[in-house]
Amino acid sequence: MKLSNATLPELPAEVARPTYDRAALTPGIVHIGCGNFHRAHQAVYLDDLFNLGEGHDWAILGAGVREGDAKMRAALLAQDGLSSVIELDPGAKSARVIGAMTGFVEVAGGNAPLIAAMADPGVRIVSLTVTEGGYYIDPKTGTFSPSHPDIQADAAHPETPDTAFGAIIAALKTRRTAGIAPFAVMCCDNVPHNGHVTRDAVCGLAALSDPELSAWIRDNVAFPNSMVDRITPATGPRERALTESFGIEDAAPVTCEPFRQWVMEDDFPAGRPALEKVGVTFTDAVDRFETMKIRILNGGHAIIAYAAGLRDIEYVHEAMADSRIRAFLDKIETDEILPILPPVPDTDLTAYKAKILERFSNPEVADTIRRLCFDGSNRQPKFILPSILDRIAAGGSCAGLLLESALWCRYCYGVSETGSTIAPNDPNWDRLVAQATLAKDRPAAWLEMSDIYGDLAANPEIVAQFTRTLDEIWARGSQAVIADYLAG
Known part of the structure; x- marks a missing residue:
C-alpha cells in the first residue's frame, strides 16, 4: 500500500x-x-x-x-x-x-x-x-x-x-x-x-x-x-x-x-x-550523558569497526559474535574508558556499557562494519582521542585505545588482511592511504596528523608504544596483537 x-x-x-x-x-x-x-x-x-x-x-x-x-x-x-x-x-x-x-x-x-x-x-x-x-x-x-x-x-x-x-x-x-x-x-x-x-x-x-x-x-x-x-x-x-x-x-x-x-x-x-x-x-547535566554516550557507544563502534573491517566482516552483529572482538571491546570499555568517565545522573555506567554490547549484538539491525569505519578522520578526534588524552592525564594505560588507533591506520592502508581492496571510506581517503603507507615503515607518521591527533606525536612514550603496536600488526596480524592485549 x-x-x-x-x-x-x-x-x-x-x-x-x-x-x-x-x-x-x-x-x-x-x-x-x-x-x-x-x-x-x-x-x-x-x-x-x-x-x-x-x-x-x-x-x-x-x-x-x-x-x-x-x-x-x-x-x-x-x-x-x-x-x-x-x-x-x-x-x-x-x-x-x-x-x-x-x-x-x-x-x-x-x-x-x-x-x-x-x-x-x-x-x-x-x-x-x-x-x-x-x-x-x-x-x-x-x-x-x-x-x-x-x-x-x-x-x-x-x-x-x-x-x-x-x-x-x-x-x-x-x-x-x-x-x-x-x-x-x-x-x-x-x-x-x-x-x-x-x-x-x-x-x-x-x-x-x-x-x-x-x-x-x-x-x-x-x-x-x-x-x-x-x-x-x-x-x-x-x-x-x-x-x-x-x-x-x-x-x-x-x-x-x-x-x-x-x-x-x-x-x-x-x-x-x-x-x-x-x-x-x-x-542541566547533558554534558555527562553526552560524554558517556560518545565515549562508550561511538567509541565502542570505532573499537570493533577496524578490527572487523580488516577481516572483511560485513555486519556489526557478526563482529560481536566473534569472541575475540567482543572481548576486545569489553576490555577497553571496562579498563580504559569507564574509569575516566564522570558520574551520570541516575545512570549505572557498567549497566549502560552492558546495554551497548547488547545493542551492538542485535542481528536484526544489520548495521554494517563499513558504516562504522566511515569518516574516521572526523570521528576519531571526537570519539577516541579524548579518551586517550584523559588516560594520559590520569597516568593510566591507554594500550587498547592506541591499538584501536593502529588498527584504523592499518585499515586506511586500503587492503584488508585477506588481501581484499578496501574501497574509499573517508572524505579524506587519499590522504589517509598515503599517510598509512608512510606509517608502515615509520609508524610515528600516523600520529603526526595533528589535525586528528593534536600534539600526541610530541609524546615519546605514546609514539614508542604506538610504533611497537603497529609494527606488531604488520608482522603478526591484528588478531594476534588483539590476543596479546587481551592476555595482558
Whole structure:
C-alpha cells in the first residue's frame, strides 16, 4: 500500500499509525536535514506526543540545503509527509507510520524559501541533523573554521546563503527587523557540546559580515545542548524488502533498533513541546550523558569497526559474535574508558556499557562494519582521542585505545588482511592511504596528523608504544596483537 493520507486506513492492522488529525497540525519546528536518523528519532518522539493529543502546534516542516535534500523532499511530499519506521527487536519486529511532518520547504539556491519559512512567527524552534562533519570545525583547534570556502561564500553573500547556518542567520535578521522573537536553534547531531558548536558556527559566520548581528545572536538566541541516540542503518534493498513485508510502499523507509534516548537542556525561550511526556530527559547535566554516550557507544563502534573491517566482516552483529572482538571491546570499555568517565545522573555506567554490547549484538539491525569505519578522520578526534588524552592525564594505560588507533591506520592502508581492496571510506581517503603507507615503515607518521591527533606525536612514550603496536600488526596480524592485549 503506497503511503498517503488516503491509504492510512487501509494499511494492515498490525501497522501502527497516527491517531490524531493530521489536518489539524500546524508547524512549530523547521527541521534541516530529514534523513533516516531524524525520522527515526525526533519525528518519532513528536509523533508519540501528538498521539497523546498534545502539542499539535509543534509539527515539523522539513527542510534542507543540499541536492539530496531535494530528492528527499520529492519522496516525502509524494506520500503526504508520512514515513514508515520499522523497529528491529530481535524478538518481534514492529512497524509504524509517523505523521509529524506537515510539509517540506522548497530546496533552492540562495535558500530564500527556507529563510522565509524560518522567519514565520509560528516557527519557534529550528532543529538540525546535518551530519557530524557539517559544522565547519577546525580539527586542530576544535573550534569553528571561518576559512572554509562554503563559509567564505556565505560571508560574501549573506542575503543569498547556501549553508544552513547562513540561512539561519538571514532568518534571525529578518525576525529581528520585524520585531519577532528569535527561534531556538536545536542541534540533533552527534557532536560533543552540540549546542555550543552550533552557536559558534552561526555566530562565527555572522561575524564575518555583520559583527553587530553576531553579538545580538549570541546574546539573544538559545542553542540548547542535547544528546541523541538511536542506531539507524542506511536504507538498502534489505530494509526496503522488510518494509514491504508489512504491506507498506514507502519511497524513503527507515529501520532502527528499539532503543532510543534524547537528553536536552531546557532552554527554549519561545516555548517547546512537552517532550518529557514521551520519554525525553531535560537536565542541566547533558554534558555527562553526552560524554558517556560518545565515549562508550561511538567509541565502542570505532573499537570493533577496524578490527572487523580488516577481516572483511560485513555486519556489526557478526563482529560481536566473534569472541575475540567482543572481548576486545569489553576490555577497553571496562579498563580504559569507564574509569575516566564522570558520574551520570541516575545512570549505572557498567549497566549502560552492558546495554551497548547488547545493542551492538542485535542481528536484526544489520548495521554494517563499513558504516562504522566511515569518516574516521572526523570521528576519531571526537570519539577516541579524548579518551586517550584523559588516560594520559590520569597516568593510566591507554594500550587498547592506541591499538584501536593502529588498527584504523592499518585499515586506511586500503587492503584488508585477506588481501581484499578496501574501497574509499573517508572524505579524506587519499590522504589517509598515503599517510598509512608512510606509517608502515615509520609508524610515528600516523600520529603526526595533528589535525586528528593534536600534539600526541610530541609524546615519546605514546609514539614508542604506538610504533611497537603497529609494527606488531604488520608482522603478526591484528588478531594476534588483539590476543596479546587481551592476555595482558
